[in-house]
Amino acid sequence: MPAEAPLTRETILNAAEQVLRRYGPEKTSVVDIAKFLQVSHGSLYRHFPSKAALREAVTERWLYNSILLPLQAVAEKREGSAESRLRSWFETLISHKRTYAAEEPEMFAMYAAVTLEAEELIKVHVDGLVGQIRSILEYGVETAEFRPGDEASRARALFLGTSSFHHPAHAPEWKDPEIDKAFDAVWQLLLSGLR
Amino acid sequence: MPAEAPLTRETILNAAEQVLRRYGPEKTSVVDIAKFLQVSHGSLYRHFPSKAALREAVTERWLYNSILLPLQAVAEKREGSAESRLRSWFETLISHKRTYAAEEPEMFAMYAAVTLEAEELIKVHVDGLVGQIRSILEYGVETAEFRPGDEASRARALFLGTSSFHHPAHAPEWKDPEIDKAFDAVWQLLLSGLR
Numbered sequence: 001m002p003a004e005a006p007l008t009r010e011t012i013l014n015a016a017e018q019v020l021r022r023y024g025p026e027k028t029s030v031v032d033i034a035k036f037l038q039v040s041h042g043s044l045y046r047h048f049p050s051k052a053a054l055r056e057a058v059t060e061r062w063l064y065n066s067i068l069l070p071l072q073a074v075a076e077k078r079e080g081s082a083e084s085r086l087r088s089w090f091e092t093l094i095s096h097k098r099t100y101a102a103e104e105p106e107m108f109a110m111y112a113a114v115t116l117e118a119e120e121l122i123k124v125h126v127d128g129l130v131g132q133i134r135s136i137l138e139y140g141v142e143t144a145e146f147r148p149g150d151e152a153s154r155a156r157a158l159f160l161g162t163s164s165f166h167h168p169a170h171a172p173e174w175k176d177p178e179i180d181k182a183f184d185a186v187w188q189l190l191l192s193g194l195r
Numbered sequence: 196m197p198a199e200a201p202l203t204r205e206t207i208l209n210a211a212e213q214v215l216r217r218y219g220p221e222k223t224s225v226v227d228i229a230k231f232l233q234v235s236h237g238s239l240y241r242h243f244p245s246k247a248a249l250r251e252a253v254t255e256r257w258l259y260n261s262i263l264l265p266l267q268a269v270a271e272k273r274e275g276s277a278e279s280r281l282r283s284w285f286e287t288l289i290s291h292k293r294t295y296a297a298e299e300p301e302m303f304a305m306y307a308a309v310t311l312e313a314e315e316l317i318k319v320h321v322d323g324l325v326g327q328i329r330s331i332l333e334y335g336v337e338t339a340e341f342r343p344g345d346e347a348s349r350a351r352a353l354f355l356g357t358s359s360f361h362h363p364a365h366a367p368e369w370k371d372p373e374i375d376k377a378f379d380a381v382w383q384l385l386l387s388g389l390r
Contacts, residue, residue, distance in 0.1 A: 116367060150380075157380035164355040169364030172311065185345075185352035193384030 007039055009057075012047055016058050017107075025055060025110035056121055059114040062107055063125050067096060068132075075132035082140025083191065086158075089136060093129070094165045094183065101171040112168035130155045137194070146194040154194065161190050202234055204242055204252075211253050212302075220250060220305035251316055254309040257302055258320050262291055270327035277335025278386065281353075284331060288324070289360045289378065296366040307363035325350045332389070341389040349389065356385050 015037045020028050030051050034041040048054040074089045101108045115122050134155035140146035164170050165183050173179065210232045215223050225246050229236040243249040269284045296303045310317050329350035335341035359365050360378050368374065 119367075153376075153380045154384065156377060157384050160359040160377055161356045161381045161384060163359045163365070164362075167359075167364070169362070170358070172314075181348070182351060182355055185348045186356045189349065189352050189356060189385045189388030192388035192390075193386070195387075 007037070007043055007047070009047055012037070012044060012054070013058055013061055016054050017062070020055070020058060020110060021104070021106050024106045025113060030054065052117065055110055056114055056118045059107075059111050059118070060121050060125075062111065066100065067093070068125065068128050070096065071129065071132055075135055078139075082136055082143055082145045083194075086133070086136045086140070087187070089132065090158075090162060090165075090187070094162075097166045097168070097171075098174050101168070101174060108168065108171070112171070115168055126159065130159050133158055140194065158190055162186060202232070202238055202242070207232070207239060207242055207249070208253055208256055211249050212257070215250070215253060215305060216299070216301050219301045220308060225249065247312065250305055251309055251313045254302075254306050254313070255316055255320075257306065261295065262288070263320065263323050265291065266324065266327055270330055273334075277331055277338055277340045281328070281331045281335070282382070284327065285353075285357060285360075285382070289357075292361045292363070292366075293369050296363070296369060303363065303366070307366070310363055321354065325354050328353055335389065353385055357381060 012033070016028075016033050019033050019036050023032065028051075030041050030044055030048075033054070034044050037044075044054070048057060071089060071092055074085070074092050077085060077088075080088075100111075130152075134151050137146060137151045137155055137158075141148045141151065162183070164173065164186070165179070176182070207228070211223075211228050214228050214231050218227065223246075225236050225239055225243075228249070229239050232239075239249070243252060266284060266287055269280070269287050272280060272283075275283075295306075325347075329346050332341060332346045332350055332353075336343045336346065357378070359368065359381070360374070371377070
């Protein structure tokens, strides 16, 4: 990239993601990203005050584009029963997480680290996901598939009750060949509580 | 301890636990433990081939004495309904984990690290816990509180469905003032599946 182009937040994030994917979150420095952009690292610090801030911004964008947006589409589908939409939403979440853990290990490792460091960012992300579950629950109450209750609390309970299958700290367990059977057993118990 | 006393596995584990509690799992070396025991580190290696093996043995003993044994007593109590025994078993598990995370941070950090490294050890521990849940479920089926089903699979599902509240990777979330309410919401959903 020629140094004369305007250095936007978007330009920096694109470069940072490429460099992070190549070297991994531990080995990448702000200087590496500045070199890649052919700018001084001082000009990066004007946009991001620290390496941590840059990592968090890259993770935030990745979570939004790779997890929240595709799931939003599933949550908004107005076809099929609420139960099948809910199941499909969770299967999409779980399969996306497993795919990223296996195929984008550098991004996934960074996301797992940021989960521990950037509470507020993760809280916003989880609230977004829980909001999507809630909208499916509300649809299920409308269609009388689910009994009415405190939808916000039940949506969070479904998210927490399935953490073993989507929280990044559990990624080593996802290689277990029995994992889908285990998810199904948890799912059957949780679902009984909605009907 | 005088160097002449016989160097048993038990003696080494007692010393290792004391040293690990004092310095933490990262800073403790096999040499530190040997110095504490006033023996050569060669004589320690005859019992434990590596620092990792020693850490794992200390964690294994701690998990057994501090988690599995006290829970066994709760699982074997033959009083009250199966539901109240099951709830009491989970509350004991959760409160023990929270207490250790807060009050024995060095042992807890080591346990969290070993969880990632020593799959077989953790598998045996989890199987022990799941076996206890299963015995309570079987009691509940006998008393007709719970409907019959695949108790082994449901026991594991209850364990996995509550991971957010007892798996060490989730410890940072346990400070949330809403955590007990969140557990109760998950509990109500899971329990519906047993009745």
